[in-house]
Amino acid sequence: MIDNREKHKCCGCTACYSICPQNAIKMEFDEEGFLYPVVNKKNCKHCGLCEKVCPYTVLTKEENCSTCVAIQNKNDNRRNISTAGGAFSLIADYILQHNGIVYAVGYSEMVVCHKKCTEQDQLRELCGSKYVQSTLNETFKEIKTHLKIGKFVLFVGTPCQAHGLKRYIGESPNLIIIDLLCLGTSSPGLFSKWIDYLNQKYDSKVSYVRFRDKSYGYAVPNIRVQFSNGKIIEQSYDAKVHSNMFFKHFYDVRPSCYQCVYREKPRVSDFTIGDCVNIGQFNKTMDDNKGTTRMWIHTERGMQIFKELTFQMRVTSIINTCNNICGGATKFRYLLIEGNSLMIQSV
Structure with missing residues (x-):
């Protein structure tokens, strides 16, 4: 028990x-x-x-080999509403086009939670980082039900959520998982108190928070808070206080985050995605201040999807510089992009 x-x-x-x-x-x-x-x-x-x-009781030690690239979604609208380069929306669109279902993080009355997406016009809310631990509710049970009837399902979450889902589901050819580079999960309770503070101070309910709004470019993280009466606040203390406290590590993160056992070991996901703020070191022409995603591809299934999507993205080769992505036992590769061919180089 x-x-x-x-x-x-x-x-x-x-x-x-x-x-x-x-x-x-x-x-x-x-x-x-x-x-x-x-x-x-x-x-x-x-x-x-x-x-x-429980994923904590069974931690795989198997080696895996991950390919590391930097990508940008060629769809400027998708890229603009994304935290970085729009990798999530590329893969989500792919799943939806194959009559699949996407589970990613959105808001329900300003509670950060996993939501089901079956239409492309629903993806906008799910794009972008939330920096709060999501409430999963019945997500795992729903995914199992969809998989039993042969649906493709994409799940996006933190490394620990990905491990939990994989332990619950087991192996399934129709389940695609994206996990995130994670600094730790901040408290839903503290987030709720911040929202309550804003509701009272501005005499209107918060309707949406975009933690990485790109109105001023990718290099200037802007927090944009929208209210139900149409008011918007940004570039102010009230708008930034939650994220500032999180990134400066003044907020308590979940106790398990301080001793995370999921980020420094082989991933169970097909993809890991995160910011690539130093894209200029690898490809100066892609350094346009609009956002780039660093993507690790961990599985053959992930590589197959990636190759099918390459015509929809700008891709450049990068050598992985994040040793915590999968741990010391993992071998890394990177892609050499030469014309239309993809060549894999071990490092």
Whole structure:
């Protein structure tokens, strides 16, 4: 029974909650505003499934070989609303075009949560970083249901969420996972208090927060807060206070983030994506202040999708400079782009 677990071992991925056949586990907020599993001991049948599915208890040590590139979405609208180069929307569009379903992070009444997307016009809300741990609710259960009927599903989340989902689902040829370069997950409770503060001060409800708005370019991170009455605040203390505290590490992140076991080991995802702020070191012509994504491709399935999408992106070869992406056991590769051919070089 997964109960009274030390907090540094629990990432809140909901795998145990999702797998419990007795519905004896609920996700409840603690005093810091993070969700943890709580077991109803009267309903628990001690089947042990919650312990078996927990990603912390089974950490793969297998080597994998990841390819590292920098990309930009050629669709300027998609790229502009993205945090970096628009890699997520490229892959999401691909999944939707194959009659698939996308699960990524959006807002529900300003609660950061995973949402289901089945239409391309729904992707806009899911683009861009949220910098808050998302509430997963029934996401894992829904994904399993879609996979059983043969649907393609794309899931985007933190490395720990990706591990939790993979432990819950197992191997599935129709599941594509993107995980993110992660600084840690900040408290949904603190985010909620910031939203409440803004609601009261500006006498209107916050309707959307874009943490990496590009109105002033990619190099000048701008927080844009929209209210239901049409008011917008940006480039101000009230707009930036939440993200400033997070990036300066003044905010508490989840206890498990301080001892993260998911970022320094082989990824279970097909792709990892993050900012490539130093694109000028690799390709000066791509350094246009509009955003570039550093992408790691971990699986053959991921490489197949990448190759199918290359005509929709600008790609340049980069040598991986982030040793934490998959750990010391991982071998890295990078792509040599010569004309229309892709050549893989080991490093």
